[in-house]
Amino acid sequence: MNDTTEFLILRHTDYKESDLILGGVSPYGQVSFIGKGLKKTTSKNAHACRLFSCSLMQYDKKEDRTIHLMKTASLIDSYRALREDLDLQILASLIAEIAMKIHDGNDLYAMVRKAFDLLKNKEKPFLVTAAFLSDVLKREGNQPMTDMCVRCGSTKNIVAYSMEEGGFICRDCYNVKPALLLDVPTLKNLRILVKGTMDQIEYMPEELDKPAVTRLFLESVVYHTGIRLTSMDFFVSWYPETLG
Numbered sequence: 001m002n003d004t005t006e007f008l009i010l011r012h013t014d015y016k017e018s019d020l021i022l023g024g025v026s027p028y029g030q031v032s033f034i035g036k037g038l039k040k041t042t043s044k045n046a047h048a049c050r051l052f053s054c055s056l057m058q059y060d061k062k063e064d065r066t067i068h069l070m071k072t073a074s075l076i077d078s079y080r081a082l083r084e085d086l087d088l089q090i091l092a093s094l095i096a097e098i099a100m101k102i103h104d105g106n107d108l109y110a111m112v113r114k115a116f117d118l119l120k121n122k123e124k125p126f127l128v129t130a131a132f133l134s135d136v137l138k139r140e141g142n143q144p145m146t147d148m149c150v151r152c153g154s155t156k157n158i159v160a161y162s163m164e165e166g167g168f169i170c171r172d173c174y175n176v177k178p179a180l181l182l183d184v185p186t187l188k189n190l191r192i193l194v195k196g197t198m199d200q201i202e203y204m205p206e207e208l209d210k211p212a213v214t215r216l217f218l219e220s221v222v223y224h225t226g227i228r229l230t231s232m233d234f235f236v237s238w239y240p241e242t243l244g
Contacts, residue, residue: 003061006076007031008054008112010096014039021067022049025099025108026057033057033070048073052082052092052116081120088119090238091129093231094218098136101227111135114198124201127209131198133217142166142224146191149173158187163220180216180244193217211239 011023020038024031037043048055056074082092099112111132118128137143143166148155150167160169162179168187169179182190189205193213196204215236222229 002058002071004056004058005031006054006109007033007057008109008116009049009051010100010112012051020049022070023100025112027106027109029104029106029108030066030100032067033059034067035070035073045070045073048075050078050083052079052096053077054079054113054116079116079120081122082116085122088122088125090231090235091125092116092119094129094229094235095132097229097231098221098227101229102136102140102225107139118198118201124206124209126211126214127204128198128201130193130208130214130217131196131201131204133214133221134193135197136221137217137224140225142220144194144220146194161187161190163216163223166224182244186243212241212243215239216243
């Protein structure tokens with residue numbers, strides 16, 4: 001049998017002397033392939049198996065397995081910019097690791113492909129990543145509450161954001177228990193981001209394209225999902241700024 005699937009390569013793992021295990025997502029969810037001889041300079045498939053690439057994989061599907069033996073790989077999109085630009089590489093690494101660690105599903109491929117398509121254009125990369133993280137929060141059932149105070153339900157005098165409680169905080173509740181104090185324009189922009197999706201990036205304010213905004217949503221994803229990200233340490237050290 002010769003089965004085929006589109007596949008976004010999100011992880012490389014050394015396997016034996018010259019092989020690689022390719023981890024990533026397909027339209028059917030998370031999957032892995034063993035790529036024989038991919039580390040050899042003579043490999044005919046290596047160019048289509050670089051990190052962050054999207055390729056058409058030919059393999060024999062085994063229903064009882066989540067890792068399959070790759071036969072051939074044909075490049076669909078190399079996403080070269082994500083490997084050559086340091087900022088984009090850092091952001092793509094975050095997206096890739098999150099996609100491999102959150103709950104599996106056939107929506108992951110479309111989510112990551114959309115994020116990579118936007119990132120390779122080098123426009124609003126931090127906003128693109130923040131929007132992806134916001135979509136992850138929605139997907140995992142942890143969308144921040146931005147219509148009212150998460151503590152008392154008031155819609156007036158919103159002054160802060162609580163990552164732990166997952167939403168905006170009014171002045172009265174902030175006086176009882178402080179949270180991340182933010183100015184009104186920033187709170188309004190965060191609400192736009194939470195309410196929007198990656199498909200609406202072009203309509204979102206430029207002010208959201210900041211590492212500090214990405215970091216806020218990254219920390220929220222980690223806090224509410226409980227996943228641990230090795231790529232987060234590098235992001236935080238490279239972009240130390242925070243909101244507030």
